Amino acid sequence: MSAPATQIMTDTPATQSAPILTLSDVTVQFGGLKACNGVTAQVQRGELFALIGPNGAGKTSLVNAITGVYQPNPGAVVDYTDAGGTTHSLLGRKPHQVVRMGLSRTFQNLGLFPQLSLLDNMMLGRYIHQRGGVFASGFRTRRAVKEEVEARAAVERVMDLLEISHLRFEPVGDLPYGLQKRIELGRVLAMEPDLLLLDEPMAGMTVEEKLDVVRFIYEIRAELDVTVLLIEHDMAVVMSIADRVLALNFGEPIALGTPAEVQQTPAVVEAYLGAE
Numbered sequence: 001m002s003a004p005a006t007q008i009m010t011d012t013p014a015t016q017s018a019p020i021l022t023l024s025d026v027t028v029q030f031g032g033l034k035a036c037n038g039v040t041a042q043v044q045r046g047e048l049f050a051l052i053g054p055n056g057a058g059k060t061s062l063v064n065a066i067t068g069v070y071q072p073n074p075g076a077v078v079d080y081t082d083a084g085g086t087t088h089s090l091l092g093r094k095p096h097q098v099v100r101m102g103l104s105r106t107f108q109n110l111g112l113f114p115q116l117s118l119l120d121n122m123m124l125g126r127y128i129h130q131r132g133g134v135f136a137s138g139f140r141t142r143r144a145v146k147e148e149v150e151a152r153a154a155v156e157r158v159m160d161l162l163e164i165s166h167l168r169f170e171p172v173g174d175l176p177y178g179l180q181k182r183i184e185l186g187r188v189l190a191m192e193p194d195l196l197l198l199d200e201p202m203a204g205m206t207v208e209e210k211l212d213v214v215r216f217i218y219e220i221r222a223e224l225d226v227t228v229l230l231i232e233h234d235m236a237v238v239m240s241i242a243d244r245v246l247a248l249n250f251g252e253p254i255a256l257g258t259p260a261e262v263q264q265t266p267a268v269v270e271a272y273l274g275a276e
């Protein structure tokens, strides 16, 4: 039997700055199954926070509860604190409203339009910011033109950062899988998120492609001032790049702390050995 999560959880002083995401007692339930159960954690602005756990541990369900796809049980707190310091509850909000507030995510499966060019896929990520609507675009109002210019500039910045500008007119369906994953990351970055939630961005990649993604994650944080919540199965990657890690197993939070602390937690060792 594992020790209760509260006994083994620690929080390091170095990461106790301003929270961007506050979770308290978050439970997501499907019938009798608690996909995640009583998760309490804070993500600090600017940190790289990783969410780990064996298959079916509840990682995606937790991210779904944050991003408005699922509603957690009553009593849960899911708060986002914006750059100005104002805290907003995310409970009851629809996914598109959560994106507009500054939280964008990638999915395990690619969400790209294969027949469209890389550039068009990236521009689609920007519609979330366009308030002028179809009428305004059709009649080229000042606002529509301004929004289009801003969108193009944001997309160009992201394409440069991810080193994909030269592929802008290629249909994304013709590009290798590793590049498609990078484009999906770009599409989400073009939304200019404050908190970026990455659901297994390296799944199915070669070692070299994974190293590229790690490099881009570092650059994204440094250049775009984005906080990252990362779900990733590759422990070597997580343990070398995360500031802090939350481990789940069968929906239960079993450890929260620095990579070194989490790695040494018996419940984590047990969960991973048991999963092999």
Ligand SMILES: Nc1ncnc2c1ncn2[C@@H]1O[C@H](COP(=O)(O)OP(=O)(O)OP(=O)(O)O)[C@@H](O)[C@H]1O
Residues within 6 Å of the ligand: 030, 033, 034, 035, 036, 053, 054, 055, 056, 057, 058, 059, 060, 061, 062
């Ligand atoms: N929509 C749903 N309806 C019923 N059960 C679900 C649903 N979504 C997830 N589950 C169950 O909840 C549990 C947690 O699933 P979840 O996908 O959140 O885990 P995960 O840690 O993201 O797994 P993986 O690493 O395999 O993606 C699993 O038992 C899963 O079968």
